[in-house]
Amino acid sequence: MRTIGVLTSGGDSAGMNAAVRAVVRTAVSYRIGVFGIKRGYEGLIEDDMIEMDYASVSGILSQGGTILYSARSAEFFKVDGRKKAAFNLKKRGIDGLVIIGGDGSFQGAHKLYKEHGIAVIGVPGTIDNDIGGTEYTIGYDTACNVALEAIDKIRDTALSHGRVFLVEVMGKHAGYIALDTGIAAGAEDILIPEITTDIDAVSKKLTEGIEKGWRCAVVVVAEGDDAGGAFKLSKKLKEKIGRDIRVTILGHIQRGGRPTAIDRINASRLGVASVDMLMAGQSDIMVGIVSGSVVTTNLSKTWTQKKGVDTDLIRLARLLSS
Ligand code: F6P
Numbered sequence: 209m210r211t212i213g214v215l216t217s218g219g220d221s222a223g224m225n226a227a228v229r230a231v232v233r234t235a236v237s238y239r240i241g242v243f244g245i246k247r248g249y250e251g252l253i254e255d256d257m258i259e260m261d262y263a264s265v266s267g268i269l270s271q272g273g274t275i276l277y278s279a280r281s282a283e284f285f286k287v288d289g290r291k292k293a294a295f296n297l298k299k300r301g302i303d304g305l306v307i308i309g310g311d312g313s314f315q316g317a318h319k320l321y322k323e324h325g326i327a328v329i330g331v332p333g334t335i336d337n338d339i340g341g342t343e344y345t346i347g348y349d350t351a352c353n354v355a356l357e358a359i360d361k362i363r364d365t366a367l368s369h370g371r372v373f374l375v376e377v378m379g380k381h382a383g384y385i386a387l388d389t390g391i392a393a394g395a396e397d398i399l400i401p402e403i404t405t406d407i408d409a410v411s412k413k414l415t416e417g418i419e420k421g422w423r424c425a426v427v428v429v430a431e432g433d434d435a436g437g438a439f440k441l442s443k444k445l446k447e448k449i450g451r452d453i454r455v456t457i458l459g460h461i462q463r464g465g466r467p468t469a470i471d472r473i474n475a476s477r478l479g480v481a482s483v484d485m486l487m488a489g490q491s492d493i494m495v496g497i498v499s500g501s502v503v504t505t506n507l508s509k510t511w512t513q514k515k516g517v518d519t520d521l522i523r524l525a526r527l528l529s530s
Pocket of ligand 1: 219310378380463
């Protein structure tokens with residue numbers, strides 16, 4: 209391995225910069241070249257990349273977002289797009305690529321390896337924490353803390369006015385942010401895509417809770433909940449419980465902000481591990497964290513073997529808010 213590339217792809221997440229920094233500085237320590245590719249696979253197809261060195265990643269550890277920018281590339285999912293990308297990599301002598309992103313980005317990386325023999329290593333970067341083979345994804349901890357701070361604020365005003373709030377957090381297909389922030393915020397109910405929402409049961413819980421003395425209620429809803437998200441749900445619930453419901457959509461604030469210590473440390477560990485793996489001749493794998501240790505998983509397992517929700521946490525959430 210003489211030269212490698214690094215890119216960030218898909219939805220950005222706090223801590224991606226820490227991973228980029230770790231990749232670049234580890235490459236420097238191995239005395240190999242390293243290119244930063246802009247805008248994910250889009251930049252790869254358009255040959256938009258810059259050579260990086262130790263100093264090019266100075267001062268980025270504490271910054272949210274990604275200095276390499278990100279994109280969701282439709283073209284890379286076509287054979288021709290990947291052909292252009294492989295051509296650009298080979299032209300610059302790049303024989304290994306670190307992809308920091310989610311499982312969609314890993315599917316593209318897997319194809320690049322299969323079709324063009326480019327060594328690829330995935331680093332899990334998404335606020336959704338919905339990748340198989342790792343308990344941790346870069347940005348999840350920061351997103352949860354950003355959401356939690358916001359939900360705590362909503363609790364203050366909900367309590368003052370005696371109101372019911374639905375707070376929608378991100379997660380189109382996964383309820384991890386909703387479940388963890390809901391527990392941490394003491395939510396009266398938590399609605400996630402992994403569990404079918406029974407609107408009658410939610411309404412009964414709220415009505416009974418209010419009858420027995422709840423002054424307010426905060427329900428955390430994942431954006432991908434089957435009941436249709438917080439706005440739709442509020443209309444249905446309003447009729448059933450016969451009182452006003454306020455809705456707050458937290459949205460993209462969950463993707464920004466300064467990364468927490470956990471995100472900076474773990475992203476650094478994974479960035480270092482990704483280059484170690486390339487130097488050891490590995491490819492088509494993701495580096496992740498399980499039980500506190502860095503582990504590797506075949507890329508294809510990251511989207512075929514999704515982790516389920518923690519049933520102990522579901523029980524705990526129900527127990528503590530009944
Ligand atoms: O993949 C992370 C994520 O933030 C999801 O939680 C959310 O559904 C999606 O990205 C939003 O994507 P975009 O920024 O492209 O609207």
